[in-house]
Amino acid sequence: MTPFGQLLKMADDDERLIMFHSHLGATYNDLRRYEEALIHLKKVTGLEAPESSMSCAETFANIAEISFKLGDYEDTLRQFLEILDSDLRTLPSYHILLANTYHNIGFIQMEQKHYVQALENITKALDIAKKSNHPDMHE
Template identity: 30%
Template sequence: RKTLPEDHSSLASTYNNIGFAYKDTGDYSKALEFYDKALKIDEKTLLPNHPSLATSYNNIGGVYDNMGDYSKALEFYDKALKIEEKTLPPNHPSLAISYNNIGLMYDNMRDYSKALEFHDKALKIYEKTLPPNHPSLATSYNNIGLVYGRMGDYSKALEFYNKALKIQEKTLSPNPPSLAASYNNIGMAYSGMGDYSKALSFLEKTLAIFQKSLPPTHPHIKRALDNIDYVKKKM
């Protein structure tokens, strides 16, 4: 049988595929092992700014992200971004995805000003390149709203949640879970501002969607009931 040399480029793509399969099943240490094998080949055989290297760094960052090791994920997302910034046009969607990933890592690490900086970069690309009702714009607005919410700036959070909601109400069917998440975010922002009756009306919308679309024992339903209970006690 024919065997390939250990650093053959087609082996890298096979290792990446195996890594992806392990990541899909939640076996993150195995996924890292194979992504790392692919990366070692890519680093030996490709130019330092090759797009496949950026993909490898993003793959590894994604696994660390899923494992909750956000500083390690950030390190790899950042390596990918450096290549993308050198090789892609400034409004390329891959750049927006990288800015968004990095923003989420900073958010998880509670570095909110950095999180906003990167989410804002992603948003600027989306606003320039996507139609005004595109779901990625809604996600971007929601991400920014969540950061403001964690900073305790509820009125700013509401501004972005409402932008997301306007898109979702136009583009989604009446009961999808992402609409419920937006209602929940808005409800919790009103709760943070002490406007409990408004909070309650949005949290009840959240619960109604979850009850229609999820099994009764789903943790989202319990969380929605807990949020409603919390707000009612405050009224």
């Protein structure tokens, strides 16, 4: 058994497995081994994260980034829609992360040549960003 296999066997809870697979996904991404990165990041989505954890949104964002690099815009959009669903449930309506998510969705829709939807989402992003009290928006 490989050292990593032994380490995984020792992991007795989802929180540790989330950490292991997230780090492996990030490492494979850095190595540009995107398919292997996706395997590990998608394992994270099947595990239970602690309620206070932002790891779910981060994982979907990482999967979206890798899917984009692989040219899989459908999966990229699907991941950003998952993030949007989470953002709408957990963030204030004028949070800068919500604006970022709408912007990312619009960007992917532009890549797919869905210009009307892209414009709608990028406009939402701009409206939220203008109303956000994030310091970057008020310099």
